[in-house]
Amino acid sequence: DSANGFLNAIGTYPAGWPVRMVWEHDGQQISRTIELDRLPAKLPPRLASAFKTDEIVTRAAAEAAASQPVEPMPPGNESSSSIARVQAATVQLYGAAIGRESGYATGVIVSPDGYVLTVVSLVLEARRLRAVTSDGRVWRCEVVHRDERRQLALLKLAAYPENVDTAASLRDQTAPARWEPPQLPDEAAGQTGDAILVIGNPFKVAQGAESLSVMRGIVAGRCTLDATAGTQEVAYRGEVLLLDVVTSNPGSAGSPVVDLAGRWVGLVGEIVTSRLTNTHLNYAYPAAEIRVFLDEARPTSTSTAPAGRLEEVFAGPGYHGVRLSRFAYRRALPFVRSVVAGSPAAKAGLKSDDLIISANGVAIAQSSVFEELCERLRAGDELSLTVKRGDVLLPVRFTLTEMPK
Secondary structure, three states, rough: OOOHHHHHOOOOOOOOOOEEEEEEEOOEEEEEEEEOOOOOOOOOOOHHHHOOOOOHHHHHEEEEEEEHOOOOOOOOOOOOOHHHHHOEEEEEOOOOEEEOOOEEEEEEEEEOOOOEEEOHHHHHOOOEEEEEEEOOEEEEEEEHHHEEEEEEEEEEEEOOOOOOOOOOHHHHHOOOOOOOOOOOOOOOOOOOOEHHHHHHHHEOOOOOOOOOEEEEEEEEEEEEEEEEEEEEOOOOOOOOEEEEOOOOOOOOOOOOEOEEEEEEEEOOHHHHHHHOOOOOOOOEEHHHHHHHHHHHHHOOOOOOOOOOOOHHOOOOOOOEEEOOOOOOOOOOEEEHHHHHOOHHHHHOOOOOOEEEEEEEEEEEEOHHHHHHHHHHHOOOOOOEEEEEEEEEEEEEEOOOOOOOO
């Protein structure tokens, strides 16, 4: 589907391997078997004469394999049906990307009408957030609920896909999609030593209708999360499952963790660094946290304005100490011009020339959006920012105070 997908596929084969290719030229499809060459790197003559090249070794192995009788495919493993069931309820997410942050993640469909659970990340800040389901259909989706403490988010798929099958009957095209979500996790699931499967899209291996990656491991233990993301402390300090499988990689955030029978155990979190070991953690939110989040999520509540008493409406906005640049061509980008010394923003580490990407889960495409959002906040409310400083994305979190006199 893309140049990257082509290179990823070719890169999995060694030099000398025969690959069947189909391409189009002058309106005609051409099919050929191509023997791959090695990358253009030359060995010194002395080494080249002493050792067989990779393609010679590979060609000999391919010829030997071709002379052997073809054996029937082995039967599927005991988890194959469970994997297929979970794959059907897992989606690829594509959204915002900037700097070193990837623009893709994973999510789990949690209701028949298309609500999706994932983790809070930069991906969700995109104006055109997309989800790709296991059948290759592309759905526009929106964030309907965020939990800044747990860093979990609930999305809603659109009623109809963007790439509708126009060859299908009108009834099929207009029928709203229905999904079969996995059963909500049991709070007793995920005990130390339990075998698990992690199903997700690390490194954007899957695209379209391709199957997601499956990794097998065990639950290595449980602990209280004490970690950082970049330079900021992670807000969630609850219990997590430690996994004996490498999930700390781009695209895995939001992947479902299930047992060998396909029962839901947990959800892989964002990439974080342990403050105890100073290494990336392979971890997942346990069943108890997922259940509480889904119970609290209210799809109809998308407002960022905090609920409060009537007198708070007249109290005036809270104080942050951020002054944005007014220089603009068509629209003022939310660059920080200056930060007042001693203000909440200054104490949290916000600096001049930082570019504000999001605030309290809202994508900030221009200064006016940031100002409108801040006018709804009062003293005591939290302002959670994602900012770009150079090529690095940083979270900045602080509490607003009373406006100074």
